[in-house]
Amino acid sequence: DVPMTQSPSTLSASVGDRVTITCRASQSIGAWLAWYQQKPGKAPNLLIYAASTLQSGVPSRFSGSGYGTEFTLTISGLQPDDFATYYCHQYNTYATFGQGTKVEV
Amino acid sequence: QVQLQESGPGLVKPSQTLSLTCTVSGGSITSGGSFWSWIRQRPGKGLEWIGYISYRGSTFYNPSLKSRVTISADASTQDFSLNLSSVTAADTAVYYCARGGGINWFDYWGQGTLVTVSS
Numbered sequence: 358d359v360p361m362t363q364s365p366s367t368l369s370a371s372v373g374d375r376v377t378i379t380c381r382a383s384q385s386i387g388a389w390l391a392w393y394q395q396k397p398g399k400a401p402n403l404l405i406y407a408a409s410t411l412q413s414g415v416p417s418r419f420s421g422s423g424y425g426t427e428f429t430l431t432i433s434g435l436q437p438d439d440f441a442t443y444y445c446h447q448y449n450t451y452a453t454f455g456q457g458t459k460v461e462v
Numbered sequence: 463q464v465q466l467q468e469s470g471p472g473l474v475k476p477s478q479t480l481s482l483t484c485t486v487s488g489g490s491i492t493s494g495g496s497f498w499s500w501i502r503q504r505p506g507k508g509l510e511w512i513g514y515i516s517y518r519g520s521t522f523y524n525p526s527l528k529s530r531v532t533i534s535a536d537a538s539t540q541d542f543s544l545n546l547s548s549v550t551a552a553d554t555a556v557y558y559c560a561r562g563g564g565i566n567w568f569d570y571w572g573q574g575t576l577v578t579v580s581s
Contacts, residue, residue: 401558448566451563
């Protein structure tokens with residue numbers, strides 16, 4: 358089991374803001390990390406995998422970085438469609454998720 | 463485009479077995495290197511991976527649920543199934559099937575199905 362700690366749990370932001378979400382692993386997971394966006398009543402949507410690779414079709418304002426135990430998801434220029442909950446997911450040792458970060462107005 | 467669709471009862475009684483099926487279209491569950499997972503989300507909570515079945519039919523389960531979980535697949539119908547035994551109210555959740563697992567991210571998801579455990 359590799360617990361993932363995400364912060365903050367809630368983030369208040371405005372359209373146009375640069376937003377950063379952090380995810381920390383309890384042990385090194387290399388670059389085996391993905392990020393998802395989830396909107397109410399919908400399934401999560403893959404944004405980034407391998408810590409920094411943008412999934413096809415995902416806007417370039419989303420970016421990921423990090424290696425080992427500390428990772429970040431950055432949204433450069435928040436858009437109205439980006440208000441949602443974001444989860445990190447490590448897949449180095451089966452699969453565990455962070456507890457989520459809700460980005461709200 | 464791979465699509466996944468969950469199906470099964472929305473209400474299960476305590477102590478019974480929760481059974482769901484995920485039907486895959488636009489792809490094959492026996493496609494080399496593919497893994498197929500079940501993930502759940504309790505109301506208002508985060509995501510919990512339940513387990514996966516690989517393209518070869520091997521399975522791996524979340525240790526916290528391992529004693530109650532069975533995942534199987536039927537290549538002829540391109541679906542895979544989840545059985546979760548001895549359910550309690552704590553198993554009430556939206557259950558998702560997804561492509562991914564093992565050393566893979568989850569790139570395609572079903573829409574999810576709410577299962578309520580109640581008498």
